[in-house]
Amino acid sequence: METLVTILAGVLVTVATYLLLSKNLIRVIIGTAILTHAAHLIIMVVSGLKTGSVPIVGEGDPVDPLPQALILTSIVIGFAVTAVSLVLAYRTYQEVGTDKLDELRGDPDE
Amino acid sequence: MKINNVILRTVAKLVFFIILTLAVYLFFAGHNSPGGGFSGGLVLASALVLLFIVFDIETIQKGIPIDFKLVAAFGAFLSVGTGFGALVFGENFLTQAFDYFNLPFFGEIELTTVTIFEAGVALVVVGVVVTILLSISEDE
Amino acid sequence: MSTLVLAIFIPFLAAALIPFLYKYLKNIHVGWFVILVPTGLFIYLASLIPTISSGEAIVQTMNWIPSYGIDITAYLDGLSLTFALLISGVGALVILYSIYYLSSKEPIGTFYTYLMLFMGAMLGVVMSDNMLVLYVFWELTSISSFLLIAFWYQRKRSREGAKKSLIITVSGGISMLVGFIMVGTMANTWSIREVIANVSAISEHALFIPAMLLVLLGAFTKSAQFPFHIWLPDAMEAPTPVSAYLHSATMVKAGIYLVARFTPVFGGEAVWFWAVTGVGIFTLFWGSFNAVRQTDLKALLAYSTISQLGMIMSMFGMGSAALHLGYSNESMVYTGATFAALFHLVNHSTFKGALFMVVGVVDHSVGTRDIRRLGGLITLMPITFTIGTIGSMSMAGLPPFNGFLSKEMFFVSTLEITEASFFGLGTWGIIIPIIAWVASVFTFVYSTIFVVKTFLGPYKEEKLEHPAHEPKPGMLVSPIVLGLLVIAFFFMPNVVGNHLITPAMSGIFPTFAAGGADFGTYIHAWHGFEPELFMTIGVVLFGVFLYFTRKYWSGVYNLFPEKRSINVFYGFVLDQIEDKSTVVTNKYMTRYLRDYMVYIFAFFILVIGGTFILTGAYRFTLPENAPVSGFEWFVVLAMAVAAITILFAKSRLTAIVLNSILGFGIVILFVLFRAPDLALTQTIIEAVTTVLFLVAYYFLPEMEKEDAPKKQKSVNLLIAIGVGVVFTAVALGVQGNKVFDTISTFFENSYELAGGKNMVNAILGDFRAFDTMLEVVVLLIAGIGVYTMIRVKAKKESDQVEDK
Known part of the structure; x- marks a missing residue:
């Protein structure tokens, strides 16, 4: 299971990287969201999978609770990042009239 | 195109209160079973988002005249404030306290300062999520 | 918390409060509250004089980063106390003066905040025992100086001057930091006192000379020594109270303080002697030589300050020779130079402060500082004239003013050093008194120019912005106090000598003090017909001669045209750095x-x-x-x-x-x-x-x-x-x-x-609630960010505050 999920995370990272390299703002933003997913999976995997029960006292020998706490924080922050970049993208589009990164370079003399 | 969405609206009103109950439940359950400030706050926010989608923004704002920016700010204040509260009692910053009390009618109950901290977290989550969505959708 | 550490931080606390006072108390000039801080500090520090002059030092420690051995240790000995009294005393007078100089229409809340920031930083510099803490305060003085020079930031020249001073002093500061780290590594401690106590253990170290040179670089840039002096004339764009305070009485003396403080560590080395004395004496000459050609009164005073700082610096260099010989009766002769340096340091603050304030008064009254437009103000501004004359004569080294005493002591030291037989002084020593004497002649000339061109000669009202008049009496209080001190120190020099300078001397020569040396030099106004008196008479005679024949020899200045000056070189280097880095950056920063x-x-x-x-x-x-x-x-x-x-x-x-x-x-x-x-x-x-x-x-x-x-x-x-x-x-x-x-x-x-x-x-x-709390804050910031990005849209026309 661990190896399988690690490879899945690798696939997600590859896809995210390709999206981040594209010149369309929406693709870049989706890329960051996918990268977040991959990070969550890998944190889970490293602590070992399905080694116990849910991390609640009285439910038996629990799995490692620390990665879960880290991921919970990360999920909410990931949402904030997506929100801010989306708004940044559409405000840029409103002001400049394009969402293509190669057209957003501006004039070198400015 | 105007679609007749009476059914949708009626269902939404009903579902809103169900989700609201779920949010409150999750918030208080968080201490001993899955749930907590983040989940509770997010569920509450999603309930509000449902209303904003089904009805239009003006109607909802008339019904719930709350400035969600202030909700978020107040939540952050509450979370940081509990941290300083510990300082007043000579403890380290953000030390949480808990104890068990015997209250009439409720029986033995656990009261903790974590609940206040978590309430702050929940309020920030609600406030920020709703503020973000409202800001975007109200833009011209 | 210990009171001495608190004393350093009181100005910072005041700086935090001033904006509120300024905002809510509209009717009262905020300066009246601010002035309480330096006055209180001065009284507190003065109350410590008896303790210090009995030879004790006060040490109080507050832990800051104990794991790295970095603590805020306030260390007050005679040397620190002398500086601290200058900082708080001149500070109080300057603030009093500024209350009348700056109108309430200016953003004075900002002004006093910066000034308090500076005062706290400066007290920190002179009272810190820990080298790293000293460095932090040192850079803080550079930053507050930058802010104060750029106080009228609408002016291009103010901004340029501020930038220049920051670049030069901060670069020096960083080299000083490297020097400190070297010293700290060699001695295995950050405490200056402990370094001094173990100096023999480090003086053979390979890094000893590099560390010395780096520390000196910091001192020279701060104290505007040649060739780093170029920032000081440009810093004169600051409001005049700032020039009087930072750029003549206190901040520029931080470099001098550093040299004095580290004399027991590095003094006694030939490199130290020649670097400090040589740079000092050349700066003395170069500053006075250039002061004569200035037409702006403030620029004249700026070059004069450079020159006087060079003089003090060179005296510290000459005094360090005593450490080379070790404690004996012969070597005590050389400590006289250090004594003179400390004495002149105090004197300079009094007369130069007064002179800057006089320039401010003149500028305020007639709207110009250009000596080609000024003249004949003696009848219209008699009080200002009197103070200006007192200050100038003291600067020129004439009796009955305090400058005379320290100038004579300076001449004595230059003559004594020629008799030394070490450091190659037998061959080269003779040039020291010669340069000193030539520079003094120029000093006399520019002092004369200052008085004659401003106050004597014909009154040219048509060239002035406003007709001349005496300012409000309040504005004259501070210069009068300083002017009186100039005279008082002449008649009672030993009050300063015994209570401040003698204890300071034991700090600079700890090995001598341990050997039972008595630094209690008795300062005489009259020495009898000794060489130094003839030197002074010579200065006056030649000075008068040069003043009247100025027309004929001023062609000398054409040998040093503007386009080959250090200033132009500085600008060229800066432009080149900017151009080249732009080219390199554009290569890889594709904005994509x-x-x-x-x-x-x-x-x-x-x-x-x-x-x-x-x-x-x-x-x-x-x-x-x-x-x-x-x-x-x-x-x-x-x-x-x-x-x-x-x-x-x-x-x-x-x-x-x-x-x-x-x-x-x-x-x-x-x-x-x-x-x-x-x-x-x-x-x-x-x-x-x-x-x-x-x-x-x-x-x-x-x-x-x-x-x-x-x-x-x-x-x-x-x-x-x-x-x-x-x-x-x-x-x-x-x-x-x-x-x-x-x-x-x-x-x-x-x-x-x-x-x-x-x-x-x-x-x-x-x-891990701390993480969660900060996460909540981040979330809130994201929410605010989204909201502002959407709701707060940029205005199309932004206000143009800056001129070109």
Whole structure:
């Protein structure tokens, strides 16, 4: 299971990287969201999978609770990042009239 | 195109209160079973988002005249404030306290300062999520 | 907290309060509150004089970073006290003066905040025993000086002057820091007192001379020694009270303080002697020589300050010769120079402060400082004239003013040093008194120019902005006090000598003090017909001669034209640095996100992947895997397919739906991995994110097909696969090599420790609540960010405050 999920995370990272390299703002933003997913999976995997029960006292020998706490924080922050970049993208589009990164370079003399 | 969405609206009103109950439940359950400030706050926010989608923004704002920016700010204040509260009692910053009390009618109950901290977290989550969505959708 | 440490921080506290006072007390000039701070400090410090002059030193420590041995240790001996009294005393007078100089229409709240910041920093410099703390305060004085020079930031010249002073003094400061670190490493302590106590252990070290030179670089830049003096004339763009305070009486003397403080460490070395004396004496000459050609009164005073600082510096250099010889009756002769240096330091603050204030008064009254337009103010501004004359005559070294005493002592020292037989002084020593004497002649000339051109001669009202008149009496109080001190120190020099300078001397010559040396030099106004008196008479005679024949010899200045000055060289170097770095930066900063991403990912692949291969960490010993059920296979495969399909998504709606599939796939995995909290949160976040995308899509254009060139696309694909492979390889490698035990067993006691059965929640709310609190704050900031980005739109026309 661990190896399988690690490879899945690798696939997600590859896809995210390709999206981040594209010149369309929406693709870049989706890329960051996918990268977040991959990070969550890998944190889970490293602590070992399905080694116990849910991390609640009285439910038996629990799995490692620390990665879960880290991921919970990360999920909410990931949402904030997506929100801010989306708004940044559409405000840029409103002001400049394009969402293509190669057209957003501006004039070198400015 | 105007679609007749009476059914949708009626269902939404009903579902809103169900989700609201779920949010409150999750918030208080968080201490001993899955749930907590983040989940509770997010569920509450999603309930509000449902209303904003089904009805239009003006109607909802008339019904719930709350400035969600202030909700978020107040939540952050509450979370940081509990941290300083510990300082007043000579403890380290953000030390949480808990104890068990015997209250009439409720029986033995656990009261903790974590609940206040978590309430702050929940309020920030609600406030920020709703503020973000409202800001975007109200833009011209 | 100890009172002495508190004394350093009171100005900082005041700086924090001033904006509020300024905002809410509109009717009272905020300066009246500010003045209480230096006055109080002065009284407090003065009350310590008896303790200090009995030879004791006060040490108080407050821990700051004990693990690195960095503590805020306030150390007050005679040397520190002399400086601290100057800082608070002149500070009080300057603030009093500024109350009348700056009208309430100016942003005086800002002004006094900066001034208090400076005062605290300066007190910190002179009272810190820890070198690193001293450095922090040192740079703070540079920063507050920068802010004060640029107080009238609308003027281009103010901004340029501020920038120049910052660049020069901060570069010097950094070299000083390196020197300090060297000293600290050699002596294995950050405390200056301990370094001095163990000086013999470090003086043979290979880094000793480099450390000395670096520390000196800091001192020279701060004290405007040649060739770093160029910032000081430009700093005169500051309001006159600032010039009087920072750029003549206190801040520029920080370099002098540093030299004095480190004399017991480095003094006695030939390099130190020649560097300090040589640079000082040449600065003395160069400053006075250039002061004569100035037409702006403030510029004249600036060069004069440079020259006087050089003089003080050279005296410290000459005094350090005594340490070379060790304590004996012969070597005591040389300590006279250090005594004179300290005495002149105090004197200079009094007369130069008064002179700056006089210039301010003149400027305020007639609206110009140009000596070609001034003249004949003696009858119209008699009080100002009197103070100006007192200050100038003291500066020129004439009796009955304090400058005379220290100038004579200076001459004595220069003559004595020629008789020394070490450091090659037998051959070269003779040039010291000669340069000193020539420079003094020029000093006399510019002092004369200052008085004659401003106050005597014809009154030219048509060239002035306003007709001349005496200012409000309040503005004259401070210069009068300083002028009186100039005279008082002449008649009672030994009050200063016994109470401040003698204890300061034992700080500079600790080995001598331990040997029982008596530094109690008795200062005489009349020495009899000694060489120094003839030197002074010579200065006056030649000075008068040169003043009247100025027309004939002023051609000398054509030998040093503007276009070959250090200033122009400085500007040239700065321009070149800017141009070259622009060229280099433009080479790789393409302003295209993809290129930056390529840099990052290429770095990732090369460095992480390279390390992985080079260190041989690629041994995959896969741990026993948890079993995979058919359902899990399905979920994982579905997610992989969804992810890859996103790359080919034609419409943005498809892309976001596929992203949702990924998200809900993760939810299922979280459930399978026994993480109910995560599954719950991720579900809702996924729903809200989708709504967010849909709402934002309303404003965004449809996603177009990626029309990048084929080659670029294949490069992208190559990089993406590279990153993915490195990531997977590292992740698998990590799982096979668990080096540490898990710390999570601690959290499993959540019920006993935090009263909650849900461990994840106990971690978030209790064990690691600090993370959660900051996360909440980040979330709030994101919310505010989104709100402001949408609601607060840039105004099209921004106000132009800056002139060109």
